[in-house]
Amino acid sequence: MEFFGLLQGLGIEGATGLMFAMLLVLLVTGIPLAYVTLLVALIFALGWFGPMAVPLITSRVYSFVSSFVFVSVPMFVLMAAILDRSGIARDLFDAMRLFGGRLRGGIAIQTILVAVILAAMSGIIGGEVVLLGLIALPQMLRLGYDKNLAIGVVCAGGALGTMVPPSIVLIIYGLTANVSIGDLFTAAFIPGLMLAGFYVAYVLIRAYLNPAMAPVVEGPRASTAEKLRLAKGLFLPILVVIGVLGSIYGGIASVTEASAVGVLGVTLSTMIRGEFTIGLMKAAALQTLQTVGMIVWIGIGATALVGVFNLMGGIKFVSALITGISDEPVIVLLFMMALLFVLGMFLDWVGIALLTMPIFVPIITSMGYDPVWFGVVFCMNMQMSFLSPPFGPAAFYLKSVAPPDISLGDIFRSLLPFIGLQALAVAVLILFPAIAIY
């Protein structure tokens, strides 16, 4: 067939442009998006090379599904599905309302705090977005919060998982750049909290400017007896959190194993509350199968595309883009940030790291910047990639569990201000490196 190898005529620049255009066009036709990326990967494998290159896609799919770090995804989703089916989540939020309900935006702020705690339990995102999407989003909507604000908090908060240590993004960066993972974790801690702080500040500002966005508890204060009854809702969730964090920081379980500890904790909680049934577990497990099917196949598409793009010479292409851009280090740095942002719109962070880090890190070091600091900047930049359209994994993860009347358009619209906050955090980190390396 003539088609095989035909795309090589476009050159890598043209082919990259065509690839991104094709992703966009196929995306809006309504093809399931996991298959959009797989299809584009297939078209370029055939069009640039020929049928012999296609097994590289199945090989990457195999390696992707059999990687240990992803084991925590079904664990977090299962935890969420069990919580969702029990009364734990509802009681938790009722209790939270008791303590934060009189502060404008209090529940959203508490959700961000929960997100930070979840981030300290996990090194990846996906599970957390699903968990918050199943638990916090319906509760915030129930309590009358503005839909956009609630969506933004859940998505951006859920994405903190890779910004707060432990973080697989920082680990992969550390391996690629040959810098200390411990130093990276230490350096990322304050910037991660800073980003969460930005979210909190944003919620407060929005809520006070427009009180309708975040209703507060009206009426007389609850009696002590009522308070005690509601506070019981906090007890079991806090115990589970202590169990998970304790098993990680006490050296009992690895980060991935700790996610299973969380599932066990939540299951035991339903037993204590008398809500546990085989039917509940069965339904929760089936929902987990469906949700991880969606999440993982989005990742499968992304990993396939990256493999094909690398084989086409993607790394060389990025290298050609960056060389000779300027002698001014700041310009080079800003160009890198812009490039990471654009790539982040279309590719997932693993692909971006594979594509850019071999080129960026040596340049960064030779310009006299600290590679540890740059790792944190990279990690912060990748926060935007989780949220930015058209390919924003966090938005997709939320969509997989959000009420059907919330469209992807709603989600992306809600995320724009949060992407702005992330960009601000990147800028602050570049202007004041001391936030990371003190």
Next chain:
Amino acid sequence: MTEDHTDITPPRDEGGPIPEAGWLGRAIDRVGIVFAVGIIIAMLILIQEVVLRYFFNRPTIWAHETTVFLSGVAFVYGGLYCTARDSHIRVVLIYDQLGPKLRRAFDVVISIICGLSAAMFTWAAWIMVSRAAFAPTGEIRIERSGSAWNPVYPGLIKIFLMLVLGVMTVQFAILAVNYARGRR
């Protein structure tokens, strides 16, 4: 506090395969429970590993590989499961603007394109399996992990991936036919 805590929530709708997925869709949906239970088993295995290692200083050599295997097959099957339920995330920006006839045409064309891709991937997976299930001499030899325990999980996941892609091809074909017939 006026919240009513005693309200009984009606049994939730857990969804199901779409009618257009046909008999195969229903079968895929029913088999899903096997892999869903696998996820729970994976959780229990991780817990017992933590207990054996931390309290008894006797980590197993099989727990992690088995967990990865159970998760891996669940991931792969999950994609097929979502296909039968049409629950994969779709951007319906244009699709939602279409009339019922055009929408049906879109469904047919999308199913055909996805089916052809799945067929191509099944073939590619066969190339992979031919190296994972057979030694160069041609005799059957399932690829192992090479660990001290050395299970055949890598070979099994590869074979499973090929089978699922094959079933997915058939599922898309059934979807295309049923969409074209306008069966509801």
Next chain:
Amino acid sequence: QDYSFRFQSSDPAGNPNFELQKQWAESVAELTDGRVTVELLPVDSIVAHNETQDAIAAGILDGHITDTSYFAGKDPAFGLIANPVGAWSDPQQMFDFVEQGGGHELMDELLSPYGLEFIGVSTPGLEAFVSNVPLEGVEDLKGLKLRAPEGLVQQVFAAAGAAPVNLPGSEVFTSLDKGVIDAADYSVFSVNHAQGMHDVAAHPVYPGFHSMPLVEVSMNEAKWDELPDDLKGIMEESVKQFAQNQIASLKEADQAALEEANASGEITVHDWSDEERAKFRQIAMGEWEKVAVRSENAQKVYDTLTGYLTENGLIAE
């Protein structure tokens, strides 16, 4: 006619091994006056580290520079030849075995059915051992929770009474830091040091006693056969130079890192006595036999290897 090949490494881009492999790729172009160019890609960029053999056979990649033990799942022989724990106390011994002791022929025989041509061998050298408890000898391994790579290394540690834990490389750091594991097989001393392993595990054993991987440079057999003989010769020679360059460079880096570690005052480097090393080797050799019976090729590797070691006085009869 000019040839251009795409190789994938089993190391990530910033790893010193990758830098040295890149120098090799450049040297090939130089030595052949640009008639052969090699583009070297980091691990995972096209396929995963343990999938390169298939990708080369399928013609997706042209070649790889990789630890042969990643393919132990295909044939235990790959695991045995790549890391006969305890067999070598110096890289040169392994190079001699490959070049004069029948190792090259063995690799040819093992790889050919998979459609690969063995060009040459290298190694990062004796890997250092990362530990957060002091280890002075085999006795201290009893009950030690350690992360070891797949295959023979894990088996030998288990035979020595340790409790090997399966963990992916990405979880080694946090697990050591929090004490989930006590020790880990990771990389050579300088790389361990740079990646902060010694910050969380202050009792490294250097030089290591457990592992010296055989890193193969190999490529698609059909594409190799197309090369004229003079280019084949230059390629083989270039790998020999690369091997010498790699062990010299890493040794230097290890020495520098060692001085830094000693000067820090917080890291205690342990060095095992010859006696303890011999004990560990004895345990290892018991495990070789167990691997040998797993496949015909593994038996062949075992026979050739033990024959060579005995002949050269490296092990007693």
